[in-house]
């Protein structure tokens with residue numbers, strides 16, 4: 001009998017805008033303070049795209065880096081999935097725009113909408129596609145320009161969000177790989193976090209004025225409680241499915257929304273802070289980009305070595321949640 005194919009991440013890349021928006025900049029825009037934002041969220045600054053830029057721009061940049069590190073040519077890709085809640089437009093899908101930009105003519109392409117859980121949702125699709133033998137090379141991208149759906153007159157949300165993209169190439173691996181994924185949703189909680197309408201580049205001349213319903217509205221406290229409960233639950237279920245004990249995890253990479261949520265989840269899991277990767281202070285909440293951006297930085301900083309067990313876990317609008325346990329099998333092109 002043929003051995004089961006195991007899928008793994010072959011290479012990771014990320015891209016963020018150059019412009020930095022600090023807490024001190026926000027103090028000049030709304031009634032807030034660096035002290036409030038730092039202590040309530042852990043965020044110090046975030047990156048903001050130019051109004052004319054679109055999600056595909058950063059998605060394609062992140063993708064090219066991931067492909068290079070994986071040693072995979074774009075022509076080898078069978079499928080491209082872009083997880084985003086801020087597509088360039090409703091049609092064509094952002095994944096098709098990326099396919100054209102990176103020159104991957106053999107790849108099918110579609111967008112996936114699961115808010116901040118989108119990257120791990122897309123990873124699940126990629127892993128199952130590779131394990132089934134249907135695909136050999138899948139490009140999974142999490143990319144969002146949340147500045148395009150942020151109301152910069154609403155202090156309760158505008159301090160939280162930022163822009164970025166992260167990508168991973170998924171394919172068969174001989175050692176390690178993705179041991180488990182676990183996805184969930186609770187649609188009854190959907191009204192707690194909504195973006196009723198959307199137009200990319202809302203800060204630009206074609207944009208949407210505050211009050212027109214094109215912005216994130218969120219019951220922050222409710223989402224906070226949901227996140228603190230669901231992050232450890234999702235991580236534990238993914239660990240159970242992988243047959244891995246929490247104490248055997250080398251690095252925990254949570255969705256970067258709020259340091260208080262991350263700390264509470266790690267505490268419930270009994271994972272010490274040195275095993276938790278945090279970069280929320282630099283980027284704020286970048287939605288679907290958050291986890292792959294953190295994974296890329298963790299690799300950049302040498303926080304992950306071959307054979308390490310890594311847990312990815314996210315939550316977000318929907319409401320949704322998703323977690324994955326993987327054993328790192330390395331990239332063909334070494335960093336540095």
Ligand code: ACO
Pocket residue numbers: 031032033036037040041115116117155156157159193218220221222223224227257258261285287315316317
């Ligand atoms: N600056 C100063 N004061 C503020 C600000 C601000 N930026 N924002 C709110 N406040 C005030 C409020 O008005 C309130 O004042 P009041 O007591 O006089 O009414 C006070 O601060 C406390 O507000 P809370 O909302 O209770 O503050 P909390 O400690 O809950 O923090 C926060 C709010 C940061 C939004 C938190 O609830 C949170 O992180 N929630 C989760 C958000 C999240 O992670 N969303 C992820 C989903 S993302 C996705 O899918 C796109």
